[in-house]
Amino acid sequence: MEALLPVLIKTLFIIIVAVAAFxxxxxxxxxxxxxxxxxxxxxxxxxxxxxxxxxLLHPLAxxxxxxxxxxxxxxxxxxxxxxxxxxxAAIPVIASFGVIPYGGTYHxxxxxxxxxxxxxxxxxxxxxxxxxxxxxxxxxxxxxxNNNWSLLGSLRASAQMISYEVTMGLxxxxxxxxxxxLRLTDMGVAQDSTFRIFGFLEHLGLVDSIGFLGHLTLPxxxxxxxxxxxxxFLTCVMAENKRPPFDLPEGESEIIAGYFLEYSGxxxxxxxxxxxxxxxxxxxxxxxxxxxxxxxxxxxxxDIIGGVTPIFGVGVATGxxxxxxxxxxxxxxxxxxxxxxxxRWTLPRPRYDQVMDLCWKVMLPLSLLNILVTGAVIxxxxxxxx
Amino acid sequence: xxxxxxxxxxLSVMLxxxxxxxxxxxxxLIVILMxxxxxxxAANLAFVGFARAWNSVDGHIFVxxxxxxxxxxxxxxxxxxxxxxxxxxxxxxxxxxxxxx
Amino acid sequence: xxxxxxFFYLFGAAAVISALAMVLNVxxxxxxxxxxxxxxxxxxxxxxxLDAHLVAAxxxxxxxxxxVVVFLFVVMLLNLRRDAFSRPRERLTKLAGVxxxxxxxxxxxxxxxxxxxxxxxxxxxxxxxxxxxxxLYHDFVLPFEVSSLLLLxxxxxxxxxxxxxxx
Numbered sequence: 246m247e248a249l250l251p252v253l254i255k256t257l258f259i260i261i262v263a264v265a266a267f268x269x270x271x272x273x274x275x276x277x278x279x280x281x282x283x284x285x286x287x288x289x290x291x292x293x294x295x296x297x298x299x300x301l302l303h304p305l306a307x308x309x310x311x312x313x314x315x316x317x318x319x320x321x322x323x324x325x326x327x328x329x330x331x332x333x334a335a336i337p338v339i340a341s342f343g344v345i346p347y348g349g350t351y352h353x354x355x356x357x358x359x360x361x362x363x364x365x366x367x368x369x370x371x372x373x374x375x376x377x378x379x380x381x382x383x384x385x386x387x388x389x390x391n392n393n394w395s396l397l398g399s400l401r402a403s404a405q406m407i408s409y410e411v412t413m414g415l416x417x418x419x420x421x422x423x424x425x426x427l428r429l430t431d432m433g434v435a436q437d438s439t440f441r442i443f444g445f446l447e448h449l450g451l452v453d454s455i456g457f458l459g460h461l462t463l464p465x466x467x468x469x470x471x472x473x474x475x476x477x478f479l480t481c482v483m484a485e486n487k488r489p490p491f492d493l494p495e496g497e498s499e500i501i502a503g504y505f506l507e508y509s510g511x512x513x514x515x516x517x518x519x520x521x522x523x524x525x526x527x528x529x530x531x532x533x534x535x536x537x538x539x540x541x542x543x544x545x546x547x548d549i550i551g552g553v554t555p556i557f558g559v560g561v562a563t564g565x566x567x568x569x570x571x572x573x574x575x576x577x578x579x580x581x582x583x584x585x586x587x588x589r590w591t592l593p594r595p596r597y598d599q600v601m602d603l604c605w606k607v608m609l610p611l612s613l614l615n616i617l618v619t620g621a622v623i624x625x626x627x628x629x630x631x
Numbered sequence: 632x633x634x635x636x637x638x639x640x641x642l643s644v645m646l647x648x649x650x651x652x653x654x655x656x657x658x659x660l661i662v663i664l665m666x667x668x669x670x671x672x673a674a675n676l677a678f679v680g681f682a683r684a685w686n687s688v689d690g691h692i693f694v695x696x697x698x699x700x701x702x703x704x705x706x707x708x709x710x711x712x713x714x715x716x717x718x719x720x721x722x723x724x725x726x727x728x729x730x731x732x
Numbered sequence: 733x734x735x736x737x738x739f740f741y742l743f744g745a746a747a748v749i750s751a752l753a754m755v756l757n758v759x760x761x762x763x764x765x766x767x768x769x770x771x772x773x774x775x776x777x778x779x780x781x782l783d784a785h786l787v788a789a790x791x792x793x794x795x796x797x798x799x800v801v802v803f804l805f806v807v808m809l810l811n812l813r814r815d816a817f818s819r820p821r822e823r824l825t826k827l828a829g830v831x832x833x834x835x836x837x838x839x840x841x842x843x844x845x846x847x848x849x850x851x852x853x854x855x856x857x858x859x860x861x862x863x864x865x866x867x868l869y870h871d872f873v874l875p876f877e878v879s880s881l882l883l884l885x886x887x888x889x890x891x892x893x894x895x896x897x898x899x
Contacts, residue, residue: 323760323762323763325763326762326763326766329766366785366860366861367785367786367789367860367861370786370789370790370793370861371789373789373793374776374789374792374793374797376797377792377793377796377797377798378773378792378796378797380797380801381766381769381801381804384801384804384805384808385762385766385804387808388762388804388808396808399808400805400808400809403801403804403805404805407797407798407801410797410798427861633734633736633737634736634737634740634781634782637841638740638741638744639782640841641837641838641841642744642747642748642778644837644840644841645748645834645837646747646748646751646771646775647837648830648833648834648836648837649748649751649752649755649830649833649834650751650755651833652755652826652829652830652833653754653755655829656755656825656826656829657755657826659761661761661803661806661807662754662755662761662764664803665754665764665765665768665800665803666754666755668768668795668799668800669751669754669755669768669771672771672772672775672795675775675787675791676775676778676779679779679782679784679787680782682784682859683782683783683784683854683858683859684852685852686852686853686854686855686858688858688859688863688864688867689867689871689872691784691786691787691859691864691867692864692867692868692871692872692875694784694787695787695790695864695868696875696879698790698791698794698795699879699882699883700879700882701795701799702794702798702799702883702886703882703883703885703886704886705799705802705803706802706886706887706889706890707886707889707890707893709802709803709806709890709894710889710890710891710892710893710894711893712806712810713806713809713810713893713894714893714894716810717896722810
């Protein structure tokens, strides 16, 4: 049972930070970033006693509005399914935080702190499984609303989500081959090192030693080892989340609000929030897999602890390293959220058949090509070393 | 292991029995297909239980094969259901008992 | 009882109850499909308890996450709102069927000889993706390749069956 307490603390931490702190701020970021991009001011009227804080009170106003609105259930709708759908949409998204590490492993004397709620051996498969369950929220929402437009939206959504799940998995196979693991913590540790850019010349035997060029190193981040996989994965996971430009299921100008249509009050709030929480999940996932997780580039954990220990001692050094790593992780997540917002407000919405064509005719062949090339290069390097 | 093998097999048999009742008594074609999926799941559970008891990963391999076969079967089966619905506007199996005409 | 055993019995019971809900539900096909999803997720938890990690992940990804979605897709496309095929005594027949089936199951279990071969010890990475992957690609390569052909045949078949004939 005493093993349960650290898990509870970590769960509370990640839920408070991600769900309670990030998600409302993202609604503000969406409004302000789009305003900056479109050369306008954005929403800034919400105030408490006349003090507007750049519009930061709008998330609070949103929450109050959604909580106090009436929960309308349309006639002829299946009440149980209508209630269940937002829950099925929200729960898998929050559950995804269970395997994403926001820090490494730190040894404080006897105790070892591993900053991940559940260090599953098959961590990435858990994320894929959870993403598969999340499709039910949209599927059921459309059906339970007894409404043609909702049904159309949810049929589009389910087809889109299932298609992009396939490519999402395949695009990560290259990463699995490079890092030799499915465990997200091991991926973070593997990205803690650097490699020499011109080292391959030595491996191939073309030069004996690359001399001073050996100082040019890059961190072994996923995005550097697998740039195509990064682009594919980011596209697929944004399509999973039905974020614009893939927001045809909730196409605002075409099918009114798609599967959201008959939802009001906190049920709509749950759908809305789960979309934004998934933005955070996408940011955290891409950070953990491609952007080095919690690691600081060119400054590995051993370097930091080794550098600070002579001044302050091992305990303080490890604690400092832990805090630095957690802050780095959340900084990278913030950068990814910013990137998603940029993409959202830049790209127009493609037609539905264009979206499906993109998945099956462009991204699936590209991800298979990525697997082929990655396998070939790995075998080549291994063969050259032997 | 803490969970006796008999209990795992018992659960598998119960699920199989429920699936069999569903496949035999329901008249909605889609629910019949779902009951068949349930029976396949029960078989998977039996495989997993035995694989663990006898330290053989071959059981898991077989489960993968069963899942693949189930996926193929569902795809073709539902294609048949759609084609049938287009002809007869009904998924009631009693409407397709041609031999009794 | 240790934690894994608690999970096994709890989720085993959940699987049986939702399977019953699926089979005995005569009004709502979508609710039947959702009960099937719950059964499969409960079974996935049971697989995790039984050290079959890769199989559990694939069960949720493929079975609960894709196959039942296809079922729901067809139900929604064909707009099957009410399973209007039930006659008055239908429920009773089904319930009787289930009781007899479960009774038969228990009777069968009494006859299962207690002398099943002894349980062997399992290595630490039993059922992990590494162990299953090794077995799949070393011992079972041919079934693996043939199953990909099977899936290709199924895809082609499904497309041909569901296509509208151009008359």
